[in-house]
Amino acid sequence: MIELSGVSVTYRGGDVAALRDVSLSIPRGDFVFLVGPTGAGKSTLLRLLYRDLVPSSGRLKVAGRDITNLRARDVPALRRQMGIILQDYGLLPQRTVWENVAFACQVLGQSRREIRRRLPEVLDLVGMTHRCDAFPHELSGGEQQRVAIARALVNDPPLLVADEPTGSLDPETSRGIMGVLAEANRRGATLVVATHDVAVVDRMRRRVVCVEGGRVARDGRECGYAA
Amino acid sequence: MLRSLPFLLGEALINLRRHSLMTVAAVTGITIALSLLGAFGLAFQQIDAAATRALGEFEMRIFCAPAAPRQTGSDVASRLKGQPGVASVQFLPREEVWAEQARNYPIDTQGLPNLMPDTVVVHLSDAAEGPGLAKAVRTWPGVDEVLLLEQEIRTLLRIADIGKAAGGICGVALLLGALAVAMNTIRLSVFTRRREIRIMQIVGASPWFIRLPLLLEGLLHGVIGGAVAAGILAGVSAYVTGLVMRTLPQFAAYGAPVDYYALTLTLVGGGALLGVAASALAIRRYLRGAL
16 A cells, blocks of 8 residues: 655755655555654654655655655645544634535535435544534544544545544543544554554554654564653 | 536635635725725826817917918818818808907907908817928918917927826836735735645645635625725715816816726726736645645
């Protein structure tokens, strides 16, 4: 599903390296945690996947397609094949829960009938059916994150990318969020989750890629990292 | 894209309400800019009409030589018809001219023989052609004298030219100012939405999917702003016209009638263009930034 070969990302004309010669392979259906201290390069790696950043060198493939030199006009199509969950939830403030999730369907040009069919199911999955008329500012952090997950899941994307999905949530809520992501993985989606929540990683027992100083330090089942 | 069109149109209308404060700011900005521009346009139109009217009141009088054959006057009149800058030509035989003099000045003309020559009166449609025409006519056989206020015409034409040039420069400066005001207001409106635009991009919205509702919003801001400006100008114009008619009726004839239909159409159309152009420029920056 994802192939990185010798990928580096540098800023300020090469003075600052966010990623150095990273090679990584994530097969379809995998559930991978990216762990590491703040500034290690986890978010940079994720941003590469949804083409929010362009690698300075190396090659990058997503869903069998080389996106290293993807043209700007092809980026929306790439993003429509994945669900992206941001740390700050990224909800549209002037829209209700229903409208926020529906927006991901409207972008694909889906009909109202289709949207009405899909949304109850996904809102039920994240446990937000009862708040579908609420605006983001009326929701707690955990609820907002659930809405963001629902928006990412609504089109059944084969790839889910999440940046610190439990970053500012209490343990109980974090467990619920991870349960939803695990369910998406069980349904066949590939997941790449950046986090420094060791408790969550230990509990989930999935593949863990540890990023330190812009390099892949470890890749295995153990976290081997203390936040 | 076509399938999404009803949704995008709906989005543009809903966004006007969702971002009501910015809608008011954008519409106000465009209204002020277009009102100033429209007011200047109307004032310029009135001054231009007054100048044209004043220049159109000049006439040229051609006096035939006393010894010239009697048909000289009618020949001159025939030659002048169809010349550039000539509105109308009237031949006055010396008897008719003398009779008019006698009517106007009975004491001064009493007992005198006819002292007036055959005369041709020319009304000019374009005063600028007058001096050149007068110069040519002076060389025609049988013509004794040509009377035309050439210096006055030249002075008036020069004033009109300077006025037009200054008006043109002011107009362009005002247009640029109006563009800047409208552009900044709409850019501010788009700027407040940059997070929204970013989120749309993350979800996979194509540039056109993001751009179209914002362009439509810009169009609506422009149309509403243009319509409000047209209303304001129509009201002010009617009031000023009434005021001039009451207080300075002698100047009323020099003004041009205001075509309210054309004024509304120009301001609404101009507002629409302004709104779309300002939106397009503002959006381009944010769309270019993230993709």
